[in-house]
Every structure is written in C-alpha cells, then in structure tokens.
C-alpha cells in the first residue's frame with residue numbers, strides 16, 4: 407500500500423489536535439500502522455490521550471505511535487555544524503551571542519527541520535498524521551526550502567566539489583576548515599531533505615491537507631485563505647471540516663448566523679467536500695471520546711481515502727485580461743455583487759435558499775488586476791480582470 411500523509415491545519419484552537427488524534431485512533435482501529443506527529447511544545451496531544459509522561463516517542467496502542475518533535479533540539483542534533491556556522495558568521499559581524507542564536511534559528515529553518523521527521527516516519531508507517539501547522543502562512547514556510555533549493559543546491563554542490571578551496575577561503579574568515587566543510591555538508595543535506603519533503607507534500611496521491619474551522623468568521627476566512635495558498639503551492643486540500651457546530655441552537659440569531667457561516671465556507675471551497683462535527687461537551691479527552699468524535703466525522707468511511715483531488719479555481723490569460731473560473735455549488739442562480747476587500751473578493755450570490763457569500767482570496771497574480779465583470783456560465787462563476795500597467 408502507498409503511504410498516506412494527512413495534515414490537519416486551521417486557526418489556533420479550532421480542534422486540530424483532537425481531530426488528528428481522533429483520526430489516528432480510528433485508523434489504528436482499522437489496523438493501519440499510524441504515526442501521529444506533533445511539534446507543539448505544549449504537548450497537548452498527549453493529554454488528549456490521557457498520557458501524562460511526555461517522551462519523544464509514545465506507544466499509545468499496538469498500532470499507534472505518537473511522536474513529539476522539538477524542532478530546536480532536532481536542528482541541533484542533525485544540523486549542529488550548520489547552525490553553529492551561522493552563529494559564528496553573525497558573531498563575526500559584531501552581533502552578540504544571544505541575538506546570533508536567535509537569528510540562526512530562523513523560523514523557516516526550525517519549522518522545516520521539525521517536519522523533516524515526516525521523511526523517516528513515512529518509510530515506517532502506513533499513515534502519518536501531522537498536527538502541526540497553525541496557519542496559512544506556515545504553508546509558505548513549508549514550501550520555501552523548495553524555492554531556495556533549486557538555486558542554492560547548485561551553488562552548494564559546486565562549492566562542495568571545490569570544497570578545499572572554498573573552505574580554505576572561508577576558514578580565513580571563520581576558523582577551522584573542517585568545521586566549515588561540515589557545515590556545508592549539513593546545509594546540502596538540509597536542502598536535499600527539504601526538497602524530498604516538498605516532493606512528498608505535492609504528491610496528491612500521498613498527501614492530503616485538511617482545513618478545519620469553527621462556525622465563526624475569522625476561522626472560516628483563515629481556512630479559506632489556507633485553501634487558496636495551498637492551491638498556489640500545489641498542495642492538495644481534500645476536505646474541509648467545521649468543528650464545534652452548535653446542535654439545534656435555540657436562539658434564532660445563533661441559528662441563522664451559524665448556517666450563514668457554514669454556507670460561506672462550503673461555497674468558498676467548493677467542490678472540496680465539507681464535513682461537520684458538533685460541539686461534544688466541554689472537552690474531548692480519552693480514547694472513548696476520540697472514537698466518538700471520529701465516528702461523527704467519518705462514520706463508516708476510511709479516513710485515509712482521498713476525498714477530493716484537484717484545484718478549486720482556474721486562471722486563464724487572454725490578451726490583456728485574466729479570466730478566473732470557479733465551480734459553484736448547485737442552486738446558485740445569480741451573482742449579485744463583488745466587493746474588493748484588501749487581498750480578497752467578497753462575492754454575493756443568490757441561491758434558491760437566499761443569499762450566500764463567497765470569499766475569494768486573490769492569488770498574487772490578480773492582486774494588481776482590476777475585476778471588471780462577472781457572470782454565471784454552466785455552473786461556474788467567471789470573473790474577468792483587466793491587467794493594469
């Protein structure tokens with residue numbers, strides 16, 4: 407069986423950790439060997455299993471192992487020379503030691519090093535579940551090594567082949583030649599591994615990103631942004647989840663708003679399917695509750711299946727125009743208004759059941775273009791943008 411990598415993401419507190427844990431329990435009950443990876447320094451995920459003693463590797467059950475990775479110690483373990491090289495470099499420029507450490511541990515590097523653990527785990531387990539990425543911005547960090555790699559790898563390879571000369575020059579500035587050589591080797595390994603990771607992440611048969619929101623505007627908007635960004639980076643989002651849905655709200659305003667927000671989410675990420683989980687008491691803790699949550703979320707389905715493959719929008723360039731084409735859920739009869747809201751468009755649609763709003767985070771390419779017209783065509787919404795010069 408080809409391995410699967412499931413990444414649960416969403417705004418802080420939406421339920422990433424419990425949903426990852428619940429999914430891991432269900433999949434291990436289905437006899438898959440599952441690794442659950444967390445880089446959360448607070449170790450909350452272990453608490454959800456009722457585990458108090460925190461270790462790097464915890465065997466929760468026969469087929470489920472929980473891994474806590476501390477990106478900083480991982481960085482020092484695998485890439486010590488590379489980090490020390492950077493620290494020395496900063497110190498040479500008169501930056502004091504404490505600040506040099508801070509600068510050398512750039513978030514991009516530390517985050518990426520934490521995620522490199524995936525490469526080990528995917529070799530050993532059927533399914534790897536990641537409860538790590540707290541926001542849409544983190545997707546950028548995930549992808550950055552790949553961008554740097556293509557240019558940087560060539561340079562490093564080149565300098566490794568002429569390492570003796572290179573390290574002799576650098577050692578004049580930084581000291582020991584072997585230290586510089588080791589740092590360069592580690593840097594090469596780092597870019598090699600992050601490039602492998604990016605290949606894994608962009609393989610849509612292996613990796614699925616699942617975005618979680620609660621029925622509130624800010625977490626929904628964040629989730630929609632994540633889908634837009636994932637799309638640009640060729641990561642496949644196969645499922646949206648609205649967690650903590652209030653069942654049958656008594657208050658009319660709450661009922662109406664909740665429905666409006668959920669519809670906004672469904673319309674904005676269509677045709678990616680959206681599932682809902684109700685508010686289940688005060689806390690979801692312990693195997694029984696995690697199983698109950700998984701049952702509500704997946705029913706009889708196999709959570710490791712790919713729920714959706716593909717993009718949610720297409721951009722075509724025609725002369726001095728861009729056409730943005732998006733599929734719409736059934737029942738939409740008209741496009742009433744489009745409002746520019748910073749880097750997103752707010753689109754008002756008329757459906758058979760009333761008004762629906764769709765948010766569209768604009769890809770960078772379209773941010774400087776001017777939306778000119780919009781129309782419905784065979785179940786799709788087409789927006790025409792004129793290029794500005």
Ligand SMILES: Nc1ncnc2c1ncn2[C@@H]1O[C@H](COP(=O)(O)OP(=O)(O)OP(=O)(O)O)[C@@H](O)[C@H]1O
Pocket residue numbers: 416417418419420421422423424425446450540649650651683684685686687688689690691
């Ligand atoms: N459906 C639900 N019903 C009741 N409580 C829930 C539900 N989903 C999550 N919770 C509770 O909400 C809180 C936040 O959940 P969780 O820690 O999984 O969020 P998170 O997205 O991982 O947060 P962070 O961004 O801080 O890591 C926890 O106390 C959890 O038990």
Ligand SMILES: [Mg+2]
Pocket residue numbers: 422423424446450537
């Ligand atoms: Mg969490």
